[in-house]
Amino acid sequence: MTPRSWQPHLILVGLALGMILVARVKHTSTEEAIQTAFDDTASTDDRLWAAHLAANRATERDPRLGDALVRAFLADEDERLREGALTIDLCRHAVHPPGARPDAAPPLQSAYVYSASGGGEYTPHRVRSYVLFRRKVGGSSVGGIRRMALPEARWFLDSLRGQPLPSRQKIERYLVDQSREPVNLRRPR
């Protein structure tokens, strides 16, 4: 390389063009993404990624994503896909009944997370569902309430590693204690 050479610039431009080319080749169209998200023969990873693309490219709430896809995900046998319905991607497309408050939580996901209680202990899936839905960053309109706390994060990670979770009584006592403190004072920004 000679001094005052433009060679580094040319290499950088070449690298940039290469990356742009790869991105164009690997591009997924929004319609393809929606098809894949609904395709129950596709892998969970592919469906989650496709839902991520479709949900974030949309410029307005899309009932296909906020209702039909959420129902499809929540009805699937795969726990990971069911949990995928609780993330911010699909929650921001929630379809609310007429008259709902603007900051109301997504109704389908709320119903899923709270109706899952039944009897018995908290399953790993139930713990993860609660954490993913209620501790999300973004506020109540997307289902988030209160910030993540360390015990919940520990349970989440334990649930992924197949380690035992606390008893139902202990988890519920913790959640009740948490809910006693006013939301706007407990964990300010």
Added chain:
Amino acid sequence: MCPASPEPTSPSGTPLLARAPWRLIAIIALAGVALRGLLLWLVLPLDIQSDEANYLYLALANERFGIYLDQHRYYWPPGYTWLMTKSIHAFGIDGLNVLRAFQVSLSSVIGVTTMLFAWRLFSTRAAVVAGVLWAVNLPLGAFTHLLWTETIFLALLLPALWHLLAALDRADAGEDREATRRLLLCGALFGLALYIKEYVLFLVPVLGVVIAVRSRDTGLAESLRRASLPILTVAVVSLPWTLRNHEVYGRTVIGGATLGENVFIGLNARSMNFDVLPLRKRRADLELPQIETLARASFTEVPAGWDPIDRDGNGAIEVRDAGWDRESEAIHAIDRHSAQLRQGLSFAAEHPAWTVRTRLKKWSELVTPLSFFSRHQAMAMYPEGGAVAGVLRGPLVLLALLMSSLTMTLGAAGFFLTLRGGPGRTVFSVLIGYVALTSLLVAMSRFRVPLEPILITLTAGFLAHGLQVRSRPRLAGLAATLLVLCGLWWISWPETVAAAQMALGVTP
């Protein structure tokens, strides 16, 4: 005072990095890391708070789905979440402490670069003083055990600035090959910094202009060649993430997108001081009046004719109630940006007097002697019964307050009376100006962090060499700066005192 002695230079006149006092630098850097390691050991087990909890949520979701989710109101760059994900993947919840330990080690880069700046701009003596000031600097040190991005960001930003300075030196000396290499390194580090905070996005082109202006004697083509190199490198390093964002959102997002929410917070009716706002819960527990009631109303009160939006609909106008609301039609942060920017600017234009007085308040919050260390103490976040919340609490909080005040005042003296003209002064001036300008929107002590090592360097120069530049404009500049600084401290004095009392545990 001993005059600043010129450092050994190459035949072409540039400082020889090999002649830097590496042994001294290494010893002091290790001592600083050891102090931070000791502090980390003393503060564990440490709970998480505020954005720390948000990073943890994002890391858990990333661990579960392999996807980086946005934050609805913000879209942060992914770097810190990525590091946290890797850490908890390998070590479980203990990964948070592993990440803290990594930050402690990485702080050595901040210490070394700070000393190198002092060595390059002043002398070996100044480098030693800078090293000692950095080692005991609690406002910076505390970020190594907090799960905020500051330590990692600084460990990229400072070397980037160092390589820029070195490139300017080498270019001045006609060492073009080395200057080119340094500009590439500078750009690569800025590009990586964009993965941590998109804060530097507009700093890079400004520095490009600095390079072009300083190279103007070499002709237009050469100055363009030099100025464009770091900018192009930043673009290439950040391109994978930019392309990923384009694929996911169908829109161009470089780094992250936080402007819209910051405009909502910063150009809106209510004053929010994030060094004191999180103290509300503790003040309620202690039955103390809320800090915002102590603030000087002239700098915080809402605009005349303000028509409030009761955002939680409870009938009471509270601290988070707004003059204008978020753009609710746009479903994510990226699309809300432009609409909220328009709303914020329009609100500011409709209330010019409010805009001016609240901007002074923002600057006042930028230069507050408070820090996230004192905020953590005030919130009683450190383990009860431990040394940091117990016997060491008073001395450490006083040290933190003292360090911030000292580096701002003596740093100003170093800038005006000790630092000579040249590329170092130019780069420092640009960074100081950039931080000051960006803080007009939202400010808090945390936003001063990029300046702390610079202030330490300047303080060290002044302590080591005192008055070096005798000129009336420089003296006038210092007098004006100190006057403004005192005025800004006065604006937020009631909140500062109240928060400091809480941090010290001496509330009335």
